[in-house]
Amino acid sequence: DADVTQTPRNRITKTGKRIMLECSQTKGHDRMYWYRQDPGLGLRLIYYSFDVKDINKGEISDGYSVSRQAQAKFSLSLESAIPNQTALYFCATSDSTGGYGYTFGSGTRLTVV
Amino acid sequence: QKEVEQDPGPLSVPEGAIVSLNCTYSNSAFQYFMWYRQYSRKGPELLMYTYSSGNKEDGRFTAQVDKSSKYISLFIRDSQPSDSATYLCASWGDNDMRFGAGTRLTVKP
Numbered sequence: 001d002a003d004v005t006q007t008p009r010n011r012i013t014k015t016g017k018r019i020m021l022e023c024s025q026t027k028g029h030d031r032m033y034w035y036r037q038d039p040g041l042g043l044r045l046i047y048y049s050f051d052v053k054d055i056n057k058g059e060i061s062d063g064y065s066v067s068r069q070a071q072a073k074f075s076l077s078l079e080s081a082i083p084n085q086t087a088l089y090f091c092a093t094s095d096s097t098g099g100y101g102y103t104f105g106s107g108t109r110l111t112v113v
Numbered sequence: 114q115k116e117v118e119q120d121p122g123p124l125s126v127p128e129g130a131i132v133s134l135n136c137t138y139s140n141s142a143f144q145y146f147m148w149y150r151q152y153s154r155k156g157p158e159l160l161m162y163t164y165s166s167g168n169k170e171d172g173r174f175t176a177q178v179d180k181s182s183k184y185i186s187l188f189i190r191d192s193q194p195s196d197s198a199t200y201l202c203a204s205w206g207d208n209d210m211r212f213g214a215g216t217r218l219t220v221k222p
Contacts, residue, residue, distance in 0.1 A: 004156075040121065042201070042214035043157075050208075090156050099145025099164070099205040104156035 003027050006091050006105035013081050013112055021076045021108050023091030031094045032074040033102065034058075034066060036087040043090070049074055081112040116140050117204050119213025128222050132189040136202035136213045139183065143204035143211075146178045148187045151199045151215065160187075160200075192220045 004025045013019050023032065034046040045058030047066040055068055063085065065077045078085055088109050092102040119136045126132055134148075145164055149157035163169045166180040177186040185202050197220050202213040 040214060042119075043212040045210075092156075098208060098210055099147075099162065101147050101149075101159040101162050101203075102157075102210065104149075104158070106156045107154070109154075 002106065003103050004091055004093055004105035006089075006108050008108060009106065010109045011111070013110070015082055015112055017081050019078045019081055019110070021078075021089055021091075021110070023074045023076070023105060025072050025074075025091075025093045025103070027093050027103055028071075029093035029095050029103070030071065031096065031098065032068065033092040033094070034064075034074070034076045035090045035092060036060070036085075037090060037107075038087050046076065046089075078110075078112075081110075083112045086110060086112045115214075116211040117202060117213045119202055119216055121214055121216060123217040123219060125219045125221060126192055128192060128194060128220055130192050130220070132187075132192050132196070132218060132220075134187040134189075134200050134202070134216050134218070136185040137183055138185065138204045138211070140204065140206065140209075140211070141183075142206035142209075145205040146176070146185050147203040147205070148174075148176055148185075149201040149203065149212075151201060153198075157201055194220050194222050196220050 033048045035043045049055045049068045091105045094102045117138045147162040148160045151157045169176045173190045175188040199215040201215045
């Protein structure tokens with residue numbers, strides 16, 4: 001099994017719908033992150049959590065919310081999806097020394113029509 | 114100005130060539146520097162990280178950091194078609210990770 005598992009892998013949804021992306025990890029890391037990746041813009045941080053009770057906004061949190069259900073689970077919700085939220089979404093984890101690098105999931109390709 | 118700048122390429126080289134990938138960064142608080150490889154439709158995979166200035170070698174890959182010029186490099190020796198991917202540089206400091214936009218590399222047989 002992968003260290004960081006994201007579901008679903010692909011999703012097409014309609015404008016205005018609420019959608020949840022899920023992430024679970026077996027790394028035992030305290031820190032978890034949600035990023036979106038767009039061509040030419042790279043990875044941009046949406047939300048991050050340093051432990052179950054600590055959740056913080058990233059640079060592009062508008063239109064998104066998160067829930068840290070357990071150390072191993074971190075979900076991302078789009079409350080009312082819009083077409084410019086079409087992107088590749090990645091969950092990542094790290095230990096307390098984030099400088100050693102992050103472990104990424106395989107991503108969710110989300111299309112909002 | 115982005116905190117980590119990376120030439121997006123694309124870069125195309127013949128098999129066996131030496132590849133040089135480069136980034137610059139602006140935040141002096143960055144202490145760790147990383148390179149990730151991302152295959153199509155996959156998540157980024159950590160290749161190596163370096164702390165502060167200096168070189169680090171892992172097989173055919175060498176990472177180089179010059180903090181005085183805020184320059185990060187990755188060298189790939191004897192490049193293989195399996196090295197074809199997008200390479201992302203990243204810098205970390207004070208709990209802040211910043212990624213470059215990635216350079217797409219193609220190694221032709």
